Amino acid sequence: MNSNQTFRVALRDEGIITSPRWNKGTAFTDEERRQFGITGRLPFRVNSLEDQCARVYDQLKTHESDLRKNAFMQSLKAQNWVLYYAFLSKHLKELMPIIYTPTEADAIAQYSHLFRRSEGLFLTLPHQDSMEEDFLHHVKGRDIHLVVCSDAEAILGIGDQGVGISTAKAAVYTLIGGIDPAKTISVTLDVGTNNEDLLKDPLYVGWPHERVRGEVYDKFIDKFVQLVRKYLPHSLLHFEDFGVTNAQRILELYHDQHAVFNDDVQGTGAVTLAALMTAVGVTKTRLADQRIIVFGAGSAGLGITRQLRDAMVKTDNVKREDANKRFWLIDRFGLLKQSLGDKLRKGLDDFVRADDEEELKAFGKEKEVTLLDVVKAVKPTVLIGCSTAPGTFTEEVIKEMAKHCERPIILPLSNPSRLVEVHPHKANEWTNGKALLATGSPFPPAKMPNGKDYNIAECNNALIYPGLGFGAMLSQSRILTDTMIIAGARRLAALAPALKDPDEALLPDFGDSPAVNLEVAVAVAEQAFDEGNAGVPWGKEEVRKRAEEMRWHPIYGTYVYDPHGEV
Ligand SMILES: NC(=O)c1ccc[n+]([C@@H]2O[C@H](COP(=O)([O-])OP(=O)(O)OC[C@H]3O[C@@H](n4cnc5c(N)ncnc54)[C@H](O)[C@@H]3O)[C@@H](O)[C@H]2O)c1
Ligand SMILES: O=C(O)C[C@H](O)C(=O)O
Ligand SMILES: [Mn+2]
DSSP, X not given: OOTTOEEEXXXXXXXXXXXXXXXXXXXXXXXXXHHTTOGGGSOSOOOOHHHHHXXXXXXXXXXXXXXXXXXXXXXXXXXXXXXXXXXXXXXHHHHHHHHXXXXXXXXXXXXXXXXXXXXXXXXXXXXXXXXXXXXXXXXXXXXXXXXXXXXXXXXXXXXXXXXXXXXXXXXXXXXXXXXOGGGEEEEEEEOOOOOHHHHHOTTOOSOOSOOOOXXXXXXXXXXXXXXXXXXXXTOEEEEESOOTTTHHHHHHHHTTTSEEEEIIIIIHHHHHHHHHHHHHHHHTOOGGGOOEEEEOOSHHHHHHHHHHXXXXXXXXXXXXXXXXTTEEEEETXXXXXXXXXXXXXXXXXXXXXXXXXXXXXXXXXXXXOOHHHHHHHHOOSEEEEOSSOTTOSOHHHHHHHHHXXXXXXEEEOOSSGGGOSSOHHHHHHHTTTOOEEEESSOOOOEEOTTSOEEOOEEOOGGXXXXXHHHHHHHHTOSSOOHHHHHHHHHHHHHTOGGGTOTTSOSSOOGGGHHHHHHHHHHHHHHHHHHTTOOOSSSXXXXXXXXXXXXXOOOOXXXXXXXXXXXX
């Protein structure tokens, strides 16, 4: 919605007041109140959006806990989209942690108890026979560009929650990426849960059944993806928080059929690549020179590793096999090495180390090679955590790393905050301020030995996925290629404060994320043109102008009643 834009709206009376897309509350003008038959439904005074934001802020302050604030914001979203997004835009940095990570993790964990009103589409396995009908009820006649879905098996680091997350991720697309909320849908794919607490809870609102796997699961997902392909062929399909056995597999299955994107794999890979591009700029080295430990070889760990490897190959001109050797992946059974045999998950082959490698042979085949062992043996320059295991980057590990490395690059990325592998303030203290740090959740600045603040970059995929998605939608690319993602990451890195001042943050601030993501989107769309993937009838030189035009702004337009207008 842009200012001075006029909309022809077909809803009247209660219909327009209860539609979050059109409702303006006290901001309906006298003329609109008359036309839409709502003069008697509103108190006298006409407020500006500005006044409404001030009122919302006063109301928000009356809620003490972050979880209550999250619930309050959720109900605002259900009432009035423009006000919700305008208010959030004004206080972006303060409120991102309320509507997104880390508070959203608690809101999802308590979803059934906080439940007030459903949002988005719920496709549940026992109702799969009516899936097409249910889907069409929700999308028919709508110009949908973006579908965000989740089966909620691996919500952040808190595991199986049965239902949740896609609505928060979709809201961030609008808030940061500028995607019109009317053009997005969020979908819960409910295939059951293995979370015993939820199964026992009489108030659990999802399908109280053991999580379905195998062929039945695959068919259910396929049915959904084929509906998206059939009815929304030009949409971007975003997968969020699928379990590790499904995330990469589903991505690969549909990669050639539709514009699909897995945020935990690709979004996390992209934002981490950007943080490392900046960090190696600070240390004046190349990405391909790093020795990188990835602790937690799940969806995020493998996504990050592949993205970094591909970037080494493409930007530093090293061979793929050589780039593979820059990584040491560690999971529950220690370092991934050949002798682990069946314990190794599929898809990791490129990064499994040989037991007889020079640095490892002292350990022998039987020993589980721990993080500390690897740090001692390998002398890493980069340590990335995506393990969901809090506190695992111990003082001993961090100090050992710092012994061999002037500026250790340490990225404890697990979310929410309480699952972080090391508190960034501790890592800063244990390295005497030498560590280059970024975390998955927001943390306040650390103190440097000279008393100055060190801003901890928030290396969360939300800093880049809205721009990646917007770039793909803008160029109407049928696929989102790795090179498009690298182009987005490079643009993000180019905007990082640390490039100007090495004592500054490794990534742009979330407060600047809307402007930053516009740049990311432009880079991604331009790359789509270069690769011949753009599906729009205009040329590359128009990308920026089109991006600016396509961005949705939370501003009220003027409404005219028209029985044949929009609903
Ligand atoms: N910052 C971000 O943008 C971002 C993005 C995605 C995921 N994450 C976070 O990363 C974490 C992992 O997410 P995921 O989607 O990859 O989950 P996942 O379940 O796919 O992967 C987690 C991996 O860690 C391993 N692991 C668990 N405990 C371990 C331990 N003690 N030592 C070593 N490995 C261990 C598991 O076996 C698994 O392979 C979560 O906390 C999530 O919030 C952060
Ligand atoms: O949701 C987030 O904050 C980032 C990421 O997608 C995650 O799963 O942790
Ligand atoms: Mn996620």
